[in-house]
Every structure is written in C-alpha cells, then in structure tokens.
Amino acid sequence: MDILVWVIVVLFTYVLIRSTFSILGFSKPKNLPPGPTSLPIIGNLHLLGNQPHRSLAKLAQTHGPIMLLKLGQKTTLVITSTAAAKEVLQKQDLAFSNRHIPDALHAHNFSEYSLTVLPIGTQWRFLRRIVHTNIFSDKSLEAKQQIWDQKVKELIAFCQKACMSKDYVDIGGATFTTSMNLISNTLFSKDFINSYEEDSSKEFRDVVTNILVDVGKPNLVDFFPVLKKIDPQGIRRRMTRHFGKILAIFEELIEDRLAMRRSVDDDVLEVCLKISQDSPEELNRSQIKFLMLDMFVGGTDTTSTTVEWAMTELLRNPDVMAKSKDELKHVIGKGKNIKDHDLSRLPYLLCIVNETLRLHPPVPLLIPRNVENPVKLCGYIIPKDTQVLVNAWAIGQDPTIWEDSKEFKPERFLTRQIDVRGQDFELIPFGAGRRICPGFPLALRTIPIILGSLVNNFDWNLDVNLQPKVLDMTERFGISLHKANPLCLIPMPLN
Known part of the structure; x- marks a missing residue:
C-alpha cells in the first residue's frame, strides 16, 4: 500500500509540473502528426487494450497512417501504411535506425550486448558481420542440410508414434522442439531437448515464451520512467531470472568447449x-553469450x-490443405x-507460408525504434526521443492493399x-532496412520444410467435437503473436 501511495504522489507531481509549464507558455511543437486526445497522466494508455496491434489499427482508421500517441510520458509514433513504412524503414532508415529499449531488456545488461538493440555503430556492425557470415549466409545454411534433414526426420518419427497410438500432437510444442534443436546444433553441435515428450521441452519453451511475452506486454516503467526502481509489475525481475537461466547454460557450454580443447x-x-x-577486444565472452x-x-x-498458425489455417481451409x-x-x-x-x-x-505471415506476422508491431533527434516525416515533425511502432499486422490486413484481406487465400x-x-x-x-531481422533466411527455409513435411506425411484430425471453421483463433500478444490456446491434432495415416 505504501508503494501505491508513493506512485500516486509521484504521478500527481508530474501532472502538476506539466500543467505549470503549460501555464507559463511552453507550447507543443507544431506540425505534429494527428492522434487521439490524451488524458491526464496516462495519455492514451487506456486505448491500447490487451491486443495493441488491433487497437492501434482501429485508431489509425480515425487518425491516419502516421499517428502520434502519448503513452504515459512516452511519445509514440505508429505507422500503419506501406508508404509511411517505406519512409521509416528504407528512405530515412538511418534517422529511425536506433532501438527503443524497454526496461525489461536492461536485465543482465542485455541492452549493452544484444545485436537486437545495440545502436548502429562499430560493435553492431561487427556482430552483424559475424551473423551474416557464419550463421545465415547461403554457404552456412547449406552446410546445415544434413542436420535439418535429421531433425525433421525426428519430428516425423514422433508424429508417427502418435499416429499409431492415436494421441494428440501439440503442433506448436513439437515444432518448437525441432526448431530449438536446429538452432542448438547450429550454435553448439548438440540437441538442447532430448525428447519430444512435453515435459522435456516445456521448460525451454516456457522460458523463451515468457521472455517474449514479458518484453512485449505494456510495462508501467516504460511509460513512467520514475517507477524504474520500483518495477511495480515485476517484469525486470522476471526477465533477470529468464535470462539468467539461459546465460548459465551458455556459460557451462563455453567452459566445456574450452576444456575439450578441440574444434x-x-x-x-x-x-x-x-x-x-x-x-x-572485439568479441568477449559476454558478447558471445548474448549473441x-x-x-x-x-x-x-x-x-x-x-x-502452428499455418496448420491452424490449413485445418480451417480444407481446400487449401487439399x-x-x-x-x-x-x-x-x-x-x-x-x-x-x-x-x-x-x-x-511457399504461398501458404507468405499468407500465414501476412495474417499472423510473428512480431506484429516489429521491434520498436527510437528517434534520437527531431526528424521530418511526410510533412510532420517527429520529436526527439519518440518511440516508433510499425504495425506490420495492420499493413498485412489493409483492405486497400489486399482483396478479401481477412480471408486466408494463398493463391x-x-x-x-x-x-x-x-x-x-x-x-x-521481418521488417526492412539495416534493422531487418537477421534470421529471416533461416526462417524462410525451415518454416516451409517443417510445414510441408507435416502436411505430406499425415492427414490431421481435430477432436470429434470441434469443427475446423470454429477453431479458436485467439491471440496472446507479446513481442511475438502466439495462439492463446495450443493447436492439438491427431496425425492419421495418409489416405
């Protein structure tokens, strides 16, 4: 209760100071983008809801594709059109290239080492070069073909076992195990998950999912930095635990590798x-672990x-599956x-994969960017230290771009x-420009390989009490967009 009182006092003081500045004649910059009217203290936070990508898309219908909001103390620009996205991500890429770093990513000093959020500079370029050359280059990916083939065989063998026993397969969980072992073999030459049984993969999946959910959920500290020391939602504390678990595993793997003294x-x-x-001096152990x-x-x-989203859509659209x-x-x-x-x-x-990415982009608002200095965008002035969100989900469902935009039509x-x-x-x-997701070459290979192998080896049945058209499509919002309820299917022998 004492903390709550303290928070209320601080926020009240903040509003009082802002009101005083207004009375003294400090005016807002001109030529700001349009946006909804802000409330005292909270600004437009009440408009986000639990599905911000959808709420922001709806607001853009009223206020336009370049929209400015006040989320607590944080000025936020929301981009919801292809033209504006091209300006931000390509034509003026450098001005919008740095990241907004949420408080959660200060856990374990993640923000000081991570390629994802480092500012454009020498360290970022060096790490990016390592990634492009040694992980996601065509040569590196082609060298991993034997590993990929083996991991897909293991996934199909697991599904075959479920087919014989008429058990359900958690599609998201099973493919998570496959992708986890693909990545761990690429990085460390070993499986991180030794079994497709739920208990074996659950801990890893929960840690990764919790990281993405906690980073993506609205955090009061990001909207009111004065609350940083309190961490009222406990997000940074949880992120410290999540990161700590994974970094401890990496530290042990590095020690083991150095002790082996072989390549x-x-x-x-x-x-x-x-x-x-x-x-x-260019790459230390901490940088390796965070990479x-x-x-x-x-x-x-x-x-x-x-x-998982692709299989859900295929079940709902049997003609596409056929x-x-x-x-x-x-x-x-x-x-x-x-x-x-x-x-x-x-x-x-490949059309099915593209259509799935259109309707269900993995990161619906992309990774937030930050404006370091005032910049002009399409005639508007964007203030210094503005957070920038590009609503890839809304662009992918824009009816002026896509005919029958809500329908799943790979054709x-x-x-x-x-x-x-x-x-x-x-x-x-996957974004665009110099900040495009570096892992997209891997995703565009592994997603169709796994999806196509599942489709080509089995017929897939729902629970007898469910109809495909009423499959639960509820989303769980975070940095990435998960199905709220897992897709569980019974693999059947091919007709």
Whole structure:
C-alpha cells in the first residue's frame, strides 16, 4: 500500500509540473502528426487494450497512417501504411535506425550486448558481420542440410508414434522442439531437448515464451520512467531470472568447449571462440553469450509460432490443405520429407507460408525504434526521443492493399509478386532496412520444410467435437503473436 501511495504522489507531481509549464507558455511543437486526445497522466494508455496491434489499427482508421500517441510520458509514433513504412524503414532508415529499449531488456545488461538493440555503430556492425557470415549466409545454411534433414526426420518419427497410438500432437510444442534443436546444433553441435515428450521441452519453451511475452506486454516503467526502481509489475525481475537461466547454460557450454580443447568446424560457438582468442577486444565472452541468446530466442519462437498458425489455417481451409497435398504428392511424392532444394519447386507451399505471415506476422508491431533527434516525416515533425511502432499486422490486413484481406487465400501470391525480404512494404513480417531481422533466411527455409513435411506425411484430425471453421483463433500478444490456446491434432495415416 505504501508503494501505491508513493506512485500516486509521484504521478500527481508530474501532472502538476506539466500543467505549470503549460501555464507559463511552453507550447507543443507544431506540425505534429494527428492522434487521439490524451488524458491526464496516462495519455492514451487506456486505448491500447490487451491486443495493441488491433487497437492501434482501429485508431489509425480515425487518425491516419502516421499517428502520434502519448503513452504515459512516452511519445509514440505508429505507422500503419506501406508508404509511411517505406519512409521509416528504407528512405530515412538511418534517422529511425536506433532501438527503443524497454526496461525489461536492461536485465543482465542485455541492452549493452544484444545485436537486437545495440545502436548502429562499430560493435553492431561487427556482430552483424559475424551473423551474416557464419550463421545465415547461403554457404552456412547449406552446410546445415544434413542436420535439418535429421531433425525433421525426428519430428516425423514422433508424429508417427502418435499416429499409431492415436494421441494428440501439440503442433506448436513439437515444432518448437525441432526448431530449438536446429538452432542448438547450429550454435553448439548438440540437441538442447532430448525428447519430444512435453515435459522435456516445456521448460525451454516456457522460458523463451515468457521472455517474449514479458518484453512485449505494456510495462508501467516504460511509460513512467520514475517507477524504474520500483518495477511495480515485476517484469525486470522476471526477465533477470529468464535470462539468467539461459546465460548459465551458455556459460557451462563455453567452459566445456574450452576444456575439450578441440574444434568443431561447422559450429558457431567454435567460430566465435576463435575470433575471441584472436581479437579479445572485439568479441568477449559476454558478447558471445548474448549473441547466442539473440539467435536462441529469435530463431526458435518465430518458426514454431508460424508453423502452428499455418496448420491452424490449413485445418480451417480444407481446400487449401487439399491443394497443398496435391502439389506435394506430384512434386515430392506422398509420404516424403521436404528438403531445402525442393522448395523452389513448391510454389503453392511457399504461398501458404507468405499468407500465414501476412495474417499472423510473428512480431506484429516489429521491434520498436527510437528517434534520437527531431526528424521530418511526410510533412510532420517527429520529436526527439519518440518511440516508433510499425504495425506490420495492420499493413498485412489493409483492405486497400489486399482483396478479401481477412480471408486466408494463398493463391493471391501466385499472381502477385510480393516478397517478404523487406523490399515490398505491403508485407514486412521481418521488417526492412539495416534493422531487418537477421534470421529471416533461416526462417524462410525451415518454416516451409517443417510445414510441408507435416502436411505430406499425415492427414490431421481435430477432436470429434470441434469443427475446423470454429477453431479458436485467439491471440496472446507479446513481442511475438502466439495462439492463446495450443493447436492439438491427431496425425492419421495418409489416405
């Protein structure tokens, strides 16, 4: 109760000071973008709701695609059109290139090491070069084909076991295990999860999910920095625990590798340790651990979430499922796993992935950016220290861009040449510009490989009491957009 009283006193003082400044003639800058009227203290916080991507899209219908809000003390710019997104992410990329760093990401000094939020500079460029050269280059990805094939085989074997026993498969959980082991083998040459049984993967999945949920949820500290020492929602304390668990595992792996005193040639950890040994001033152990943390969190959840949404949409649209099965049957052969070199011959499968990313972008508001200095955008003045949100979810469902925008229609991509790699701003699930998600080359390979293998090896049934068209589509908002309730299906032998 004492803390609550203190918070109320501080906020009241803040409002009093703002009112005094207004009386003394301190006016707002001119040419600001339009936006909803702010309330005292909270500004527009009451308008966010529990689905901010949807609430902000609705507000943009009234106030326009370049909209300014006051979230507590934080001025926030929301972009909801392709033209404005292109200005922010491409044409004026440098002015908008730095990140807004939420308080949660100060846990374990994450903000000082992470490629995700580091400011553009020497350290960021060095880490980005390591990632591009040793993890997500075409050469590096092609070298991992044998690992990918083995991990997909293990997923299908698990589903085959469930098929024989008529058990349910948690699609998100199973694909999370697969993507987790793909990433861990790429980084450390070992599986992090030894079994597809729920108890084996649950701890890892919960940690990663909780990180993304806690970073994405509205945090009073971000809106009222004066509350930083109190951390009233406990978000930074939880993030400290989440990060601590993963970083402790990485520390142990590094110690074990150094004790082994032998190389693992195609292993990212080994590459980083060699760089650190040769140039310790450029890459130290903390940087290695946080680079691995970036890959670990970003690479696993995006894949499993997108596959789960795609399977949900296929169940709700049996005609699309049938067309996909037909393509796979004629190109690959019924009951076979998909390999990387098959993807160029499976255009409809790739259309399904694109359509899933359109309706269910993994990061609906992208990773927030921050304006370091005042900048002019489309005739408006954007004040210094403004947080910038690009509503990729709203752009992907804009009816002026997409016909039948709410419908799942992969066919639209057969005739419409739109790429998800950051060049076509109608569809930007991975962002664009120099801050585009570095892991998108991996996602665009692993998602269709896993999805196509699941579709091509089994028929999939719902609970007898459920109908596909009434499948629960409730979202759980965070940095990434999860299904609120897991998709559990029974794999059946192919007809």
